[in-house]
Amino acid sequence: MSVVDRFRMSGPEVAVFVSGVSSMGLEILAGRVIAPQFGSSIYTWGSIIAVFLAALSLGYHVGGQRAATRATNGRLVWLLLGTAAYVALLIFFGDQLLLSTAVFPLPSRFASLPAVIIMFGPPTYLLGFISPYTAQLSEKEGIGEASGHVYALGTIGSIVGAFGTTFFLIPTLSVTYIYLVLGGVAVLTALYLAWPDSGVSALPAIGVALLLLTATTTGALGYTARGEVVYETQTAYQELEVIDVGDTRTLYLDGQRHSAMDKSDPTRHVFEYTRYFHLPYLFASDPDDIDRVLFIGGGGFSGPKRFAAEYNATVDVAEIDPEVVRVAREYFRADEYDITVHTQGGRQFLQETDNTYDLVVLDAYRRDKVPFQLTTKEFMDLVTDRLSPNGMAVANVISAPSGPASQFYRAEYKTMNASFGRVYAFPTGGAGVVQNIELVATKGQKRVTKEQLRERNQQREIGIDLAAAIGGYTTDVRTDDVPVLRDDRAPVDRLLDAMVGQRYVIEEARPGNETTPTPEGALHFAG
Incomplete structure (x- = not known):
């Protein structure tokens, strides 16, 4: 076996690696998405971590029960596309979902839980299926070797997702475009899985890709209910927006007004x-x-x-x-x-x-x-x-x-x-x-x-x-x-x-x- 063959990953192995990237990327991004409405206190981050762990665990459990009879490349494609489609919905309706969950009569320290569950629970749950399905499809000998290999790939993917989102995506792109990147990676992986498999159509992947692009274009029109968006970005520390209303220019940090200037004075x-x-x-x-x-x-x-x-x-x-x-x-x-x-x-x-x-x-x-x-x-x-x-x-x-x-x-x-x-x-x-x-x-x-x-x-x-x-x-x-x-x-x-x-x-x-x-x-x- 050549060195190239030794390190070449199969389609399912690529899928489990990407599931790690996507799950951790969404988890890091969740802190930025939730913070404008509920803050970024220890309670918010505790809720995010707990929901992601719970959703992944549930996906592992249910996926493990179904892997023996349902694990196929085609099912992995649909899991990835389902995740990407939900991300597209977050681009379309994320702000409305965030605001609607603020009305739940919960103690303040638990106030962010409904938003985290509704917005990030479903895609994380779907990603949880990929590891046990990949273990079932693995060519490794023995359950121990297969599961160890799969979870190592998933963990490496999580490390890449954590570092990539924290040190590259968030300082460089807006939330909308980070969603696009994470969803786009899932779609590309689905196409990679579908391409050599004559029984899996690439059309659904193309449809989800168009949905992501449409959502991104619609969500970047440069105007919010707060006024005209002059500039927006994700810095290493916070979400930053500059918004004009008449002669007043306001700096928003994590969705909150921080400073304002009279443009004429x-x-x-x-x-x-x-x-x-x-x-x-x-x-x-x-x-x-x-x-x-x-x-x-x-x-x-x-x-x-x-x-x-x-x-x-x-x-x-x-x-x-x-x-x-x-x-x-x-x-x-x-x-x-x-x-x-x-x-x-x-x-x-x-x-x-x-x-x-x-x-x-x-x-x-x-x-x-x-x-x-x-x-x-x-x-x-x-x-x-x-x-x-x-x-x-x-x-x-x-x-x-x-x-x-x-x-x-x-x-x-x-x-x-x-x-x-x-x-x-x-x-x-x-x-x-x-x-x-x-x-x-x-x-x-x-x-x-x-x-x-x-x-x-x-x-x-x-x-x-x-x-x-x-x-x-x-x-x-x-x-x-x-x-x-x-x-x-x-x-x-x-x-x-x-x-x-x-x-x-x-x-x-x-x-x-x-x-x-x-x-x-x-x-x-x-x-």
């Missing part, structure tokens, strides 16, 4: 909470003392652009996702401002830099995707170490100000209080709803009162009127029932749990009470 604060980033200029004894500012988390660069345009301060941004930085430059005009960007995680940057800052703005939290390493006391201690003696920090926390959904906000308040001298809270929306809550922390112990802030707001020319923001001033935050978050115990997912399924309200700012200087300078990159 690029430094105007469209979202109310970004106005609160200016509060430290009222807390400072002298606003001119804020010379160096760091933003952790870039998004559409709403805050950094305004600070660079408004103040005589050096502005740095630490943003972990290079695609977000590129999009900020190309679609949100960040390249017109004197901003230095470090493309790395905020904690890593602070650990490695020798810079000292007068203000650190922490804008890397999302409603359901909070990097716990940026929430802990150890991180807050690191922030204080990188601040000047009179330095301050602002944390943009998404939570409710009261009730069960307030646990993360109150835990973060308690954690910052353990590292800073004083912490002040400023809710941006109505009572009881999930919203942006801005925490302002100072190194000094001296308390700044609401009255002092109001007086300074009237006297100081900081380019923005913060009277409405000051009205939400509070230092009376209950923290006896929440933990200080630490590196070895930061139950962020549990604290966020009560917010799942609740409406997140982002207040939009009204034009006015702002000055908008003409931007100068350029965007610099480091790291």
Whole structure:
């Protein structure tokens, strides 16, 4: 036997390899598909992993029972085509299925289960049949050798699917085109199986291929109910979309609004909470003392652009996702401002830099995707170490100000209080709803009162009127029932749990009470 013959795979062996690629590819992709509606918490990922394992196990079991009488190349063709056809249906109706499953009255931590089961259970179940069918058709001698060979091929396929989807497909293609690739591979494998078998027609495979192409074309028309899609991609970290509605351009990350820009006035604060980033200029004894500012988390660069345009301060941004930085430059005009960007995680940057800052703005939290390493006391201690003696920090926390959904906000308040001298809270929306809550922390112990802030707001020319923001001033935050978050115990997912399924309200700012200087300078990159 030649070396080529030794490593040549039969049709069924190719099928089991591809089933591994497809099942793991769909599993990795499921996290991106489910996240915009249900978040990407540990509960979401636990549900995805459990459903895929359950569907595969059921397919193995039923397929094993039927393999002795039904295992043929033709049946493998139909299993692959059935998987590809279901993927085409996900391209057509995936968004509607995702939204329809959100109404099930389940505890928040189980809310994503119906969506995962309905969207990914059936194709994974079909793929589960392929391994026992291939073992039955194997030319290997003995059950042990045949089954071991088949499951080795399937596992290698899963490794290829995991690496290929994670490191190539998701950073390169949109969800629709990743579906097309995974479905197309199944169709090509079905054609490979059908080609030498005169008893198996290739027409069904051609029909499914046309269905996939039609679904892909229909699903890429460039418009959603949210507006005109200017740009969309899957980055290494998240789904990213740029969507225009009238003069407002919005950056969506994993389906959630993250930043917005008035295209005719690029430094105007469209979202109310970004106005609160200016509060430290009222807390400072002298606003001119804020010379160096760091933003952790870039998004559409709403805050950094305004600070660079408004103040005589050096502005740095630490943003972990290079695609977000590129999009900020190309679609949100960040390249017109004197901003230095470090493309790395905020904690890593602070650990490695020798810079000292007068203000650190922490804008890397999302409603359901909070990097716990940026929430802990150890991180807050690191922030204080990188601040000047009179330095301050602002944390943009998404939570409710009261009730069960307030646990993360109150835990973060308690954690910052353990590292800073004083912490002040400023809710941006109505009572009881999930919203942006801005925490302002100072190194000094001296308390700044609401009255002092109001007086300074009237006297100081900081380019923005913060009277409405000051009205939400509070230092009376209950923290006896929440933990200080630490590196070895930061139950962020549990604290966020009560917010799942609740409406997140982002207040939009009204034009006015702002000055908008003409931007100068350029965007610099480091790291």
